[in-house]
Amino acid sequence: MRAVVQERFGPPDTLRLREIEPPRAGDGQVLVRVHAAAVNPYDWHMLRGDPYAARLLGGMGLTRPRCRVAGVDAAGVVEHVGAGVRGLRPGDPVLGFCPGAFAELARTTEHLLVPKPDALTFEQAAAVPMGAVTALRGIRTVGRVRSGQRVLVNGAGGGVGAFAVQIAAVLGAEVTGVCSARNADLVRSLGATHVVDYAREDFTDGRVRYDVVLDNVGNHPLGRLRRVLTPAGVLVANGGGSPGRVFGAVGAMLRLAAVDAVVRHRLRPILPATPDGPAHEDLLAVTALVEAGQLTPVVGRTYALADAAEALRHVEEGHARGKTVITLP
Template sequence: MKAIVQDRFGPPDTLRLADVDRPEPADGQVLVRVHAAAVNPYDWHMLRGDPYAARLLGGIGLTRPKQRVAGIDAAGEVAAVGPGVPGLSPGDAVLGFCPGAFAEYAVTTPDLLVPKPESLTFEQAAAVPMAAVTALRGISTVGRVRAGQRVLVNGAGGGVGTFAVQVAVSLGAEVTGVCGADKAGLVRSLGAAYVVDHAREDWTDGRRRHDVILDNVGNLPPSRVRRALTPAGTLVANGGGTPGRVFGAIGGMLRVVALNVVVRQRLAVIVPSAPSGPTREDLTAVSELVASGRLTPVIGRTLPLKDAAEAVRHVERGHALGKTVLAVR
């Protein structure tokens, strides 16, 4: 089968298209024929082995990538099931977390898959898992957003941000989206009451305060972001950091946790979803929001599988509109 492989840590150019053996499902596993796969910041962190501290935790690999075939978000059809897998049959359309998703086939476990909503194409479905689950956690689980609250989403035009705006709106919040001027129209169309162009306005000047801020960018110190919070507001930090740093986003998150001890406002972090983090409950929740029409994936760019390096490079630059997706089939 065709797959995008990486044999060493490095920039996107280390990714290459290769012929590899098709995996087979073992006990309790599912083989998915991948129709589409989405690109996430998670993927370029895995690609670069960034931050270095994460290599010691075992999920990335110490000296070389632990997962040779790249990718994690996928949508496709069940090709085969191993022994001990009830409820799934060949031909079922699914979406979820499939380690090695940048390939024609990938093996995963049934708890990381849910049925694909009929209203979605495979490309749209692939855009859902990591970004939508992260948005739901940031807004609902960690942010505890309630109807009538003021919510600000920094990075509102990106993968997590476009979902986060919609989740907050669905909960009855008044949403302000921070993004570039080129994404303002899209963010308004998702339900944001206000849109701030970060290049022209300082949303941290304190003139407008919010009950909850979801910061998907992490380029400003928490002490500055707090100026845009109400006295008892909540800041939810989602990642940040740059490639090649020793601690990267981990360092920024630790600073938020430490500051939370000494301030009145509530400062919290959300670790972006990865195979070890999400549950079937998370995936089911976002799938139900999609099926109900309250959540719509935004795809800014679709590329063929062979162009995976360019897709990852595009996401790594940090200005992608919505989700970037690889068409595999």
């Protein structure tokens, strides 16, 4: 089968499209024929092997990638199921977390997959897992957004932000989205009542206060972000503002916890959704929102499998609109 292979840590140019042996589904495992795979910041962190602390913790491999084939978000059709799999069968359209997703076939476990909503194309479905689940956790689980609250989403036009705006609006919040001018109409269409163009306005000037701020960018100091919170406000940090390649999000979370201990505001990190954590219930929750017509994936650009390196470069630049997706015939 064709797959995008990574033999060492490095920039996107280290990726190679090769013919390799296909994986096999063992007990409790599912083999998925991939029709589309999303590109996430998680993928280029895995590609470059940073932060270094994650290598020591075993999250990505010490001297070379733990998973030889890149990618994790996928949508496709079940090809084969191993012994013990009860809820899926060959031919079922699915979406979910499939380590090694940048390939024609990917192997995963049943609890990391859910049925694909009929209304979604495979490209849209691939955009859902990491982005939508991370947004759900940030807005509903960590931020505990309620009807009538004011919510600000920094990075509202990006992969997580576009989902977060919609979820906050569904919960009845008055949403403000911070994005570029080119994404303003998109963010309004997703449910934002107000849009801030970050190139023209500084939302941290304190003129407007919010009950919940979801920061997907990390381009403002904590002190500035706290200025826009109500007295009982919550800052939800989605891994932004990492102090470097050594400790990455771990260092950012420790700093957040240290400040949280001495201030009245609640400062909470959100661990982005990954295939290593519990995900099935959250995947079901976001696909239920899709099926109810309350959540729509935003696909900004699509690339062929052979252009996976270019897709990763585009996401790493930090200005991707919605989700970037790799398509397979």
